[in-house]
Amino acid sequence: METLQNFIGGRWEEAVGEDVVAVVNPATEEAFAQFRAGSADDVDRAVAAAGAAQPEWAALTVARRVELLHAWADTIAAHADELAELECREMGKPVGIGRTFVAGAVAGLKAAADQALTYPFSETVTGPASGSEAGSDPARERTDIVRHPLGVTAVITPWNFPVVMVLGALGPLLAAGNTVVVKPSERSPVSSARLVELAASSGLPAGVLNLVLGDSRTGAAVTEHQEVRLVHFTGSVGAGRAVGTATGRRLARSVLELGGKDAVVVDAGVDPVATAQAVAFGAFINTGQICTSMERVYVHEGIADEFIRALTTAARTFTIGDGLDPATVLGPLVDARQRDTVRRHVDDAVHKGATVRAGGAVPERPGYFYPATVLTGVDDTMLVMTEETFGPVAPVTVVSSFEEGLTRAAASRYGLAATVYTDDPDHIAAAARLPVGVVWVNQWQGGGPERLYEPARDSGMGATGARAAYDAATRPAAVHIAAADPAVAR
Structure with a gap:
């Protein structure tokens, strides 16, 4: 049984909290790691360490910070197999799939x-300032826009992609000169701990x-901490609302990527077999435990029969097993609670009249497994069409036109992504x-x-990616500089 610890100020520390949390392998239902849950005191120490390190980190050149992040990335790449295996043990993702995601x-x-390296941390805008005297010379004054790091920031990640989610949030935050406290999901903390260890060994201060x-x-405790100026959170809608409330109350920022109920709309003119195979991948990969999994399928009636047959056939090729086995395509769900959610959604649909074309029943074996499942005859009274399932379930609705498919795809309280x-x-x-x-369009992901x-x-809320991520990670300040008045200078 491995015992995990917090990593604060460059040192491993056992939390002062008394509650011990076990990390369970979902393929075997056996605990293989444990840790003490961090308390507010632990969070205080981590934030203090981040705050102490931030001025010196921000004082480095941008090029030097980028160089250190590249060194860390190279170290991670050299340990991709190890990290993929850790993810498999903690949340069930097959190692082959995990390795691909680590590389990405x-x-x-x-x-x-x-x-x-190209972000405008400092730029100059010209022109007379508001309130300047008529006829003033713009050349004698300028305004510099300087974007400062926020200071201490936090990243709270979900259990389904521990490596991807940590790295995806950290790049802009660290490169912009912030320091970070990471709080991974209690269900999958092992790979995150290893990432932090690799960062230290790569030279990150x-x-x-x-x-x-x-x-x-x-x-x-992290989201409510007064010194944490931004929280980057990925998780459920309910938890995201709590994060937004906590940060808003103290006028700090939050970037929230929350649940999804992503739709796919299949038009009449496409190849039904090839498209069904693509949809099977989008619905079942990582056992459907992706925020952008295809969770609602709207297919044109002109190709519906052939599409459904092909989707059903494809679902049956997703073989269940331990992700450490190279032959496994479909690993387990992360825990019994998540499997119960998937089973409840499918049972609700069947009770209300849906037809199971593939899967639909918990296999009799150890582990939190659920098969790739195809449902037809679904409607919007069913949980599987309205709530986030987060499992390997593809509910199919036949529509009479592409326009109907778009309209029904848009009729959701979620708005993460969609595929057409x-x-x-x-x-x-x-x-x-x-x-x-x-x-x-015509390709899921990308x-x-x-x-x-x-x-x-x-x-969710808060733009992310490219320049938007750096805008969120920095605070702009305007410095207006007017040429000295000779009379004043005397």
Whole structure:
């Protein structure tokens, strides 16, 4: 049984809290690690360490901060297999899939850090200031816009992508000159602890990156701390509202990426078999435990029968097993609670008239497994169509037109992302109006390092990505400089 500790000011420390939390392998239902949940005192020490380290970190050149982040990224890349195995043990993600995501996270960290090299931390705007005398000479005055780091920031991550979520948030925060306290999910803290250890071994100065382990009470202590100037939170809508309330009360910032109920709209003109295979991947990969998983499928009636047959066939190829086995495609859900949510949603749909085309039942074996499931005959009275399922379930609705598909896709309290498959230019243009943060057309996922977006509705708030991430991580100040008046100078 491995015992995890907090990492504060460059040292490992056991939390002062008394509650011990176990980390359970969801494939075996056996605990393999444990830690003491951090208290408000632990959070105080971590924030103090981050605060002490921040001035010196901010005083480094941007190029030097980027260099140190690249060194950390290279170290992570060299330990990709190890990190993928840790993620598998703590939350079930198959190692092969995990390795791919770790590689993507490393590339993303480097790209985000490199954006600091061209970001305008300081720029000059010219022209007479408001209230200047008529006829004044603009050349004798200027205004410099200087963007300062916020200071101490916090990153609170979910359990489904511990490595990706930590690295995705940290690049702009650290490159901009902030220091960070990370609070990972209590369900998957092991890989996050290893990331922090690798950062220290890569030369990141003590106190720049700190780790506090704990549950929701620890998270609350972080979000309520007066010295934490920004909280980057990814998680549930309910928890996100609490974070937004806590930061708003003390006039601090928050960036919130919350739940999703992402729709996919399949038009009549596409290849139904190839598209069904793509949708199966988007709905079932990582056992459906992705914020942007395809959780509602609207398919045109002209290709519906063939699409449903192909989707059902594809679902049956997602073999269940321990993610440490290279043959496994579908690992377990993270814990019994999450599996109960998935089962409840499917059972509710069946009770209300839906048809199970594949999956739909808990297998009789150890581990928190649930098979890739395809449902038809669903409607909007069912939980599986209105609430975030976060499991390997693809509910399919047949629509009479592309326009109906878009309308129904937009009818949700969530607005994270959506995917559209169509070869019609007018339909592509119409898809861009969906009230979501990201629209993918003819490919699920994708987008370069310059992409930025903001979730809509209950899916969060705060633009992120590219320049928006640096805007959030800094505070602009205007410095107006007028040429000295000779009379005043005398």
